[in-house]
Amino acid sequence: MNSGKIFGSIVLSLILVYVVLGAGEAWINPFSPASAMEQTILWELRIPRLLIAFAVGGMLAMAGSWFQVLLGNPLAEPYVLGVAGSSATGAILLMTIAGSVWLMSAGAFAGAMVGIATVMAFAYLGTGRLLLAGVVLAAFWGAFITLLLALMPEHDISLAFAWMMGDLSSSDIPTAILLLVWVIALLYGLSLSRSLDALLLGERHATMLGVDVPKLRRTLLILASFVTAIAVTAAGTIGFVGLVIPHLMRLLFGSLHRIALPASAFGGGLLLMLADAASRSVIAPAELPVGVLTAMIGVPLFLWLLLKRT
Amino acid sequence: MAVAEENMMVKVPVFETKNFSLVRGDRELFRGLDIEASPGTVVAVIGPNGAGKSSLLMALTAVLAPTSGECVIQGRAAGSYSRAELATLIAWQGELPPTEFGLTVEHRLKLAAMGSGDSGLMHHAVKEMGIGVLLSRNLAELSSGERQRVEIASVMLRDCSLWLFDEPTSHLDLQHQVTCLNMFRREARKGRVIVTVLHDIQQAASVADKVVLIDGRGGIECGDVRAMMVADKLESLFRVKLTTISLDGCEVHLPDYRDHKDMGER
Structure with a gap:
């Protein structure tokens, strides 16, 4: 039964890649670009951008599924503990001080690290209070961002907003590194899959099945936060992929991580690719914020599946 | 040969405690428990709500550290084993697992089997608990009683010498209460030790060899079922x-x- 689904998913994914590469201001047939110009657009704009979207989307979906299991809460997503907020704070802070776009990425990553360190201090409290601490921290970073926006000169504000809404057109982290992080995160996550599965039963059951829960919790927290930090640094904050894709994949392929995690890694990538293609095609040559599109594609898809299942 | 049967032949106690005490927060749950459980023993733990029955189970498996004494499992202090080692010695049934993440009954059982994949054991547990028709269902769709049967079957998949049950019959209908207690006696005869928290004194009196009475004010007493299950106590x-x-x-x-x-x- 599952092999049929996997085969179907692969076929669907290939069709998606074809459509995503072709779509844009003008349709380009990916197999035979009509001119040297189209060839260049394909290879130097669309393919790199597709790879960035794929890696970032996959990372967000993996991080989301880890946070959900770690916190035992189906509403958790990669930004729930405030990593995105602290990252955006860092990016905007450095932009305000130094006025350089390149420094924004450095600031984003530094901010994310500060966010992770802050959250780690609460990790020993147990999942309920860790979640509360994270939500409160996220609110704090949100307030900090608002403060910076209120103080900054007007022409910087649109730049800051563009960063926060997510932008896949360029990444200051080389695409190869993004893909490498995607691969490492997936492989490392797979090596944890048996412990992660046990954690689906709750911490007490996991302990009784031989899992060192405090150690697993620390490992997961660092892994998920780090992957989130990379994704946010590369592309700003893109909501929804990390919340919806893990649930979608569990509905389709079951909850065991050996299948659900790779499914999320690919599914998140595909959803973000699709959303990005839509964001640069719908009102081309202008672009829509990709985060808006992820929600607009993801929400109906998710609700439809939810209705179908009950 | 199954783990429990090997124990039966050597006749070392599966676990024993001496002067075992536990304080949680500022409350002393029990003080000075001495118990020795040789293979084939069923121990019932009874006492009022909040007395510390579940905590006693947790202390036996070293999830909670005792304030005095120690629990020795097969010759070694429980605290000296790693969690992975303890998982091969002890199986536990406790709270019903969460349903948010869409686990099916089959997947839940698979997790309990910890990859050992003994299909004979699986077949037997599923049949005994009458959950064959539920296998492909989502845990969220089951009643509490059905979920509890899945939990009991999950323990039955674990060939451990010590089985701990925390109110195994609380949600079960009469038929399955009887099935569950009969299964305890049968599994004990194979050489396992079963420690079970129970609220029904009739169930405790009929299934147990030894009974632990715990009053929640520090008092704890362990003895033979006939000596413990008397009206004034x-x-x-x-x-x-x-x-x-x-x-x-x-x-x-x-x-x-x-x-x-x-x-x-x-």
Whole structure:
């Protein structure tokens, strides 16, 4: 039964890649670009951008599924503990001080690290209070961002907003590194899959099945936060992929991580690719914020599946 | 040969505690428990709500550290094993697992089997607990009783010498209560030790070899089932009046559920 689904998913994914590469201001047939110009657009704009979207989307979906299991809460997503907020704070802070776009990425990553360190201090409290601490921290970073926006000169504000809404057109982290992080995160996550599965039963059951829960919790927290930090640094904050894709994949392929995690890694990538293609095609040559599109594609898809299942 | 059967032959205690005490927060749950459970023993733990019955189970498996004494499992202090080692020695049934993440019954059982994949054991547990028709269902779709049967079957997949049950019959219908307790006796005969928290004193009296009475004010007592399940001990433990009747030569203690102040009006 599952092999049929996997085969179907692969076929669907290939069709998606074809459509995503072709779509844009003008349709380009990916197999035979009509001119040297189209060839260049394909290879130097669309393919790199597709790879960035794929890696970032996959990372967000993996991080989301880890946070959900770690916190035992189906509403958790990669930004729930405030990593995105602290990252955006860092990016905007450095932009305000130094006025350089390149420094924004450095600031984003530094901010994310500060966010992770802050959250780690609460990790020993147990999942309920860790979640509360994270939500409160996220609110704090949100307030900090608002403060910076209120103080900054007007022409910087649109730049800051563009960063926060997510932008896949360029990444200051080389695409190869993004893909490498995607691969490492997936492989490392797979090596944890048996412990992660046990954690689906709750911490007490996991302990009784031989899992060192405090150690697993620390490992997961660092892994998920780090992957989130990379994704946010590369592309700003893109909501929804990390919340919806893990649930979608569990509905389709079951909850065991050996299948659900790779499914999320690919599914998140595909959803973000699709959303990005839509964001640069719908009102081309202008672009829509990709985060808006992820929600607009993801929400109906998710609700439809939810209705179908009950 | 199954783990439990090997124990039966060597006859070392599966676990024993000496002067075992536990304080949680500022409350002393129990003090000075001495118990030795050789293979084939069923131990029932009874006492009022919040007395520390579940905590006792947790202390036996070193999830909670005792404030004095130690639990020795197969010759070694429980705390000296790693969690992975303890998982091969002890299986536990406790709270119903969460349903948010869409686990199916089959997947839940697979997790309990920890990859050992003994299909004979699986077939037997599924049949005994009558959950064959539920296998492809989502845990969220089941009733509490059905979920509890899945949890009991999950323990049955674990060939460990010590099985811990925390109120295994609380959600079960009468038929499955009987099935569950019969299974305990049968599995104990294979050489396992089963420690089970129970609220029904009739169930405890019929299934247990040893009984632990725990009052939640530090008092704890362990002894042979006949010595423990006597009316005055149970009356003071639960603070209710019991009527003792004799049935087939066994003493049965019955509480009176009627409200005598209310009787005249009816």
